[in-house]
Amino acid sequence: MNATDDEYWNEKSFEGFSFEDEEKDLNSTIKKIPPECEGIQIGSTKTKLENIESLDTILPKEILDKIFIKRSSEINKTCTTQEKQKNVKSTIENIVMSCTYTLESFQSLEEKIMLLQEALYTEDGNAILTVVIFLTNTLKKSIFHRILRDNPVAASHYVHYLYSKQCINELVDTLEMLGRTKDAMMMLFKFGCRNPQNCLQRFNVCANLADDQYDKQIISQLINLVGKYDMKCTQFASVVTLVSDKCKEHQNINSCRMLANEFNLSSKQLEATLLITFCQLQNWLHVDDMFVNKNWLGKDKLALSLPIGETVKLLHHNGAPSSSLTRYLKLIKDSDERLELAKKFNCHHIIIDDFSSKKDRRGLLVYKSMLQKQTESYFYADTILKSPNIKWKN
């Protein structure tokens, strides 16, 4: 340490003497001027002074005292580390306890860092931020940033401060500088969402900042979505809403499917969205088109990735005709589940079929007696009971 210090001062003094040629590079200066030169130069000045009358014989002491200002002990007084620590401690104490304080006197970097450490030690966010703001005002950016990088808690207080002041650009820069690229990207994203009118530019920056392939994909989907929407609204509609709106407008399943494919919307979500929309429109034919395919034998086949129970429940709640419900329920393979749902939604045909498949004539008779007479279901039960093809077990 001492050696380097000495070197430093030697270099400095050479620099001082060589102002006639500023362009000269430092290394050559050092080499060209041997160390003895310094002695010779100073020596010659000394010789000049020896030949004249001494100062105190020329001037009285009072005047000399005035000329030679004694350095006041207050200025440039170097505190010991302990004293500094004490000052720092009491200042932070004052901040925490809401007493008056002043930070201006802490000019050395050492003291500034001590202040921050002490503030962090108190755990009081306001004390931490007070010191951080002082540091940002009194240190150059690179040092300030280095300190933030070394002290994440201080950094998060500063970041939150910038956020609450809505200083977006500074905030994003700071986050990037701290190596928190993802946070920076997300912050831009957040501000983009808040301000849909000119969000595209921000989203494009986000897409560039994103280092995760998956994040990139999400942002590009959003950019695509924004392009499809007329951005008068203050909120972004979701892909599902977009599909639902399209469905209401055109009532065309294929065009909805195409739109959904653009965003890789899951088939479950697509089907549920269309189902809910057609229910709202009371368009049961389209529901049929969507969910029931005929296989090559002409038999109904379910083309649905949604849980059938929930689907039937939804249709029932929206007042789908009983015939439709019966048709879907028939497609449920599990007989217990099918029967349970049929009972829940009063699909008599299926319940009657269940009795017949179990060859339970008595059960069916009891059930028939509960049905309203002269209804289709009543006649159906009657037909089944009279059918010669069933071998009843009771």
Place this chain on the structure above:
Amino acid sequence: MFDKKLLNAFPQISHTNLINILKDLPGPKDLVVEHLLFKPLEIFIDMKSLRLYGVDKVYKLQESINPITNQQCIFLVSSNLAATKIICDLINSCLSISSLAKDIIKVILVPRSLIAIEKQFEEEGVFGYVEIFEFQWDFLHLGDSLLSLELIDFYKNVFVNENQSLLLPVAKALWTAFMVLGFPKTVCINGKFSTAVYKLLNRYFKEKGKPKINNESCFCILDRDFDYASVLLTPCTYASLLDQVVGIQNGIVEIKKNDGTISIKNLCNPDETYEYVKYKQFGDVLNYWKSKSKELQDKLEKSKKLQLDEMKQYVTQELQNVLIAKKNLTFHIDASELVSKVIGDTFIDYITIEKNMLENRNRKENLNSIEDLMAFGKGSASNVLQLICLFSLTQDGFTSIELNNIKIKFLHQFGFQYFETFHVLEKSNLIIKQDNNSILHSNLNKIISINKTKQMMQNMMQKLRIADDSEHCMSAAFGGSYVPAIGKLIEIICKEEMPEEEIIKLLSNYSFQVNDFKTGIKSVYVMVIGGITYAEQAALHFLEKSMNIKIFIFSTNIINGNILINSCL
């Protein structure tokens, strides 16, 4: 033993502190209050006392109406930049028209003044025109033994934004509370912010004075992240569901009725009906309304058949009570109807999937169920996010593929603006990613920390037996499927089944710091940094009854699943 009267000290201390500021500002004055502060203020101060100390008019703080006149004008606002910006704008708009009289603008910041606000006043050029005061209320009593500081946005500020400036007011309030109640000998601390608050509390003890020591009691101070399940699960008691669905703010519920009118009720006011139902299962409460309405109907019917002299007695004595009871009952029936309307269709679905997750059943099926609920539009974005967080918590996090899958589906369903929300949830460890790649990246630190958070929940569930103990009295808060961990902890501390060293060892597993552990604890002061739920309060109430101990619940705020998720938006 403990004297309940001591709790009455808190509103009076708050009252006096505010009045003391007004006393320092003599003469007639107008008071401008931020609307969020009205309800908490009403708990300890009324218009009459404000008038007594010279308050002329009370305004609501808003941009559109400028209340500044030649008279002294006091702003009472919470310490956030949005509120104080309005003050700056009001002052500047006055200055643009004419000059402003000296010394008339005072700003009382709740709970404290902040450097950010002082800087704002400076930058907006109003610093010389305002005088800043600080005021914080002490714990507000929200019924039974629930005391909350009702700090606005506390969870968001501290846990999400990692801004620690609200910790000092919390420590200060605790200091006041312990000066009143005495400080327990045994102290258990868990979590980063609790440790910080405890440190600040000790600073207050050192600077401002020490309370007397209570021997047979214990102080538990914990961070909210000790048990997120209690926040994320659907609660089952009346009060907790009311809070989860309708929202209870500062003890007050507002319900919008079908005809568009709003009815407001303060649950802290005496109400026999509420006392009876608040800890009951919601389903049972619905049945109770039938019998209760019949009972009231009978009372009213009876009055019609009274003789004239009986009638007089009835009108003067009983009628008033019957009418109040009727009014209360009507409110609760309306509230229950609203709750049923909102969650009736989905309640069973949610309860079932939550139970499956707690029992660590098939993860694929659980994810599938979440997707189904989402596709059919069952539940709000917040509801589904709660399930996603619960999945992460109970099932040792998501694999990258699982997370990406559910995330994109969620974004398609509810909108891309939630992209950032997922990021915040991941940062707050509410969603944990089991990163398979990190081994390749040989990022050792990362692996260690993930494995630590991973398995935490299942580990804790096994050790504390909180997930599969439907017999436990506290599990009633969650319909039998979960015992809140805070309650379980208190039970372990107070039940003397385990030797002292064992308890300390058990707690140290959860990185608890335990000071001066003593057996024979009769009362517990529990403080939750980040907010407690009404369901936990119910559970602690059950525990109190079954163990015959006293539990005082202190909290920075009340939280529920929706508040938690909204804090991350």
